Amino acid sequence: xxxxxxxxxxxxxxxxxxxxxxxxxxxxxxxxxxxxxxxxxxxxxxxxxxxxxxxxxxxxxxxxxxxxxxxxxxxxxxxxxxxxxxxxxxxxxxxxxxxxxxxxxxxxxxxxxxxxxxxxxxxxxxxxxxxxxxxxxxxxxxxxxxxxxxxxxxxxxxxxxxxxxxxxxxxxxxxxxxxxxxxxxxxxxxxxxxxxxxxxxxxxxxxxxxxxxxxxxxxxxxxxxxxxxxxxxxxxxxxxxxxxxxxxxxxxxxxxx
Numbered sequence: 001x002x003x004x005x006x007x008x009x010x011x012x013x014x015x016x017x018x019x020x021x022x023x024x025x026x027x028x029x030x031x032x033x034x035x036x037x038x039x040x041x042x043x044x045x046x047x048x049x050x051x052x053x054x055x056x057x058x059x060x061x062x063x064x065x066x067x068x069x070x071x072x073x074x075x076x077x078x079x080x081x082x083x084x085x086x087x088x089x090x091x092x093x094x095x096x097x098x099x100x101x102x103x104x105x106x107x108x109x110x111x112x113x114x115x116x117x118x119x120x121x122x123x124x125x126x127x128x129x130x131x132x133x134x135x136x137x138x139x140x141x142x143x144x145x146x147x148x149x150x151x152x153x154x155x156x157x158x159x160x161x162x163x164x165x166x167x168x169x170x171x172x173x174x175x176x177x178x179x180x181x182x183x184x185x186x187x188x189x190x191x192x193x194x195x196x197x198x199x200x201x202x203x204x205x206x207x208x209x210x211x212x213x214x215x216x217x218x219x220x221x222x223x224x225x226x227x228x229x230x231x232x233x234x235x236x237x238x239x240x241x242x243x244x245x246x247x248x249x250x251x252x253x254x255x256x257x
Contacts, residue, residue: 125186126155131173132164133195139203146190151227156256158189161207162220163197169220171243181249188256189224196221211236224255 126149146157162169175181176191185191196203196219208214210223211234222235233255241247 125183126153126190128176128182128185129191129193131170131177133162133169133193133197135195135198135200137195139192139194139206142192143194143206146192147225147227147229150190155227156189156232157225157227158185158191158252159210159223159225160191160193160220161196161203161211161217161223162193163195165197166219168218168240168243172220172248175243175245175248178245181245181252184249184252184256188252210234213237222251 143157143159149155150157160169160172162172176185194203194206196207196217207217207221210225210231211217211221213234213236215236217236218240220235220240222233222240224232226232235241241251
């Protein structure tokens, strides 16, 4: 009986050495996956989704298309949506006529000042004394103050010499208080009322200073004085106008300038 010798059995008989083509085939999917991952990172950038937010939908999980060479060089259009929005907001704010930027651009150059309005430059109406005469007032001081104000404002000074017991003086006071007459007085005169109905020698001396013709005085004595102190008219000489709105208003307009 002839015995046959069997070839030795190798333990790794079942493990076939990998074929060169198979190893290359396994490497290609890995490279493609790496390229896709790199493209997604370059196209979308770091995730800006806050922690705890909802998971993205299935549509957002689809792999984006690979950027072209020109997009990779210049940056993806979607690379910084925040910067694009900021640029758009800045451009619209600059273009709006009412925006702070537009107003700042149209402002006057530094170092220039706006011209004052005529209303602010115009002098305010002068105060009108009330009815009657104050025997305790310092008439000379009041006249000096009125002359200073008249000189700075280009007005006249109206001196009213009278007495509290004088009927004609009371009639004139009623006209001075009427709106139209008060407006004429305030716009063109500084008025000073001097009491000559008492025993004040000082006030009597003032009357003779501004109305030196002497004699018997008929009250009220109205004297218009220029800012320089020159007497323009004296009703002791020219006689009083009619103590009515028409007469006094005509007198005030005549000597206002």
